Amino acid sequence: MRITLLTVPDCPNAPLVRERIGQALDGRTPEVELVEVTDEAQAARLGMTGSPTVLVDGTDPFAVPGAAASVSCRLYRSPDGRVEGAPSLADLQRALYVAKAGEDSDCPPMDAAGRGGRGRLAPVSGGLRAMQQAILRSFATTGQAPEPADLEQVADPSGRDLREILADLAAEDFLTLDDQGRIRAAYPFSATPTAHRLHLADGTEAWAMCAIDALGVPDMLGTDAVITSADPVTGETVTVTSTGGHMTWRPTTAVVYVGQRSCTGPAADIACGALNFFTSGRTARSWAEQHPDFTGKAIDQTRAEALGRSVFGSLLTQAEPARPSGNPAAVKTERQHGRERG
Template sequence: MTENPRLIGRLDSAGLPADNLLNRRAALPGPVQQLHRHILGAIASTGTPPTMAQLTGWAGELSIELSPALRALADTELVFTDTELTTVTGGVPFAANNVSAHRVHIAGGPAVAANCAVDALGIPAMLGRDAEIHSTDPHNGEPVVATSRAGTWQWQPESAVVFVGSNGSSGPLTQSCCPVINFFTDEDNARAYQRQHHLDGDVLTMPEAAEAGALVFGELLTGRKPA
């Protein structure tokens, strides 16, 4: 897709660089990158992370040691594991243990949980599939639904927006950014939530947020390296 420099700048300012995931993965050895794609593909197909038997089989096919590969993916926040590296629980954009406020119903596939609103919007672009997202405005508890059909988005309510930003903590993105990147029924609610929780960030329209999801995740299952 054609990159939008203004949107990329806004994402950078909000602490969500559009090329962050691609850059982190591009720094890893090729076989580890391929293991990451296998993990994401398995979650997208079944709604659950791959088993240890599957992971071991893929590692063998790729001629890599599984534990160091999982450690590299976990350290770069691409995959979620237990502390012993014996279980994969998720992988960005899919939430650990398939639990979050953002449910993505993949057409012809499972329902999965996304880490945040932008992750949810990025899943259809990453998979090239239709999907319907169900979430909740954390300020007023009202539902927000976004639907992608053949790359065209619709959402309810029509005033819905997405807040992108961070809580200012120095931890991983899943702790500093994901908890506050949410859908809201309108900009007033998003701004009120931002003030209430003293957050740094920006409010995106739904078209901007969908574009952000595609920028961040659209090529995560391909072999392209960022320029």
């Protein structure tokens, strides 16, 4: 893995980026090359769209489509919605994990949740984000997928048919639909039981698609939660209790295995079956040996938590809010984020 840090001379945010890269590497030893960029021609040649820019194996994992080469200061939005002069530690951990996964696999990395690092937040255009967020709020309130009739008013402002919006979201793997067009899953939630049970602080119970999805839910909703799952090898219970943003794991040796079955397809089909909690690295390795159709590895608790936060933490903070529909699902997460964010 090759890491390059592009900055203008005396960039005030360069020390912070270097510190966070060191923390994200967590004992790994790739060297970080520092390159000072002095003009826009050099910035264009190297791929710098503001200072600082981090390149991993020559690619900017935080690139914004259409951003021009620049020697001005660059700002980054962290998973909790804050704007900073450096990528967050969670986002750096995710980017470096993706790069390492790519070295270990013939497939482009799925980034532990599909979409090859493109993120789980639907675009605003065509009413996609408003619909995605309305669906997630319904899951957060009821533990179940909303009925199509409950979503008609969300579709109205876009001027598009509800079925078209849902089909677009499914085509881009923001959700999955059954043969009747009903919502089967909207990452991180599942409409049907899975191995990963969520118990939210207000009493709502829901299912997560996979271990990483489950770990992202408390931050996404700004709430305390208890996650319960089972080691697929031993059947022993794994419990993760999230209180005030801090997670406590039982047993303390628990890990998460992150893998995928093939290079293409919805994450629900090719990755979620491998994204599991295990009581220890030993049982994770045992499972991997029994499932050679999946490629991946076990990651520790810190990295698993960071992946969950970085993939799902901002899904309901970067809003194009859905209009109130009379459904209580539309108000819960605003209330929670008001409490959590201040």
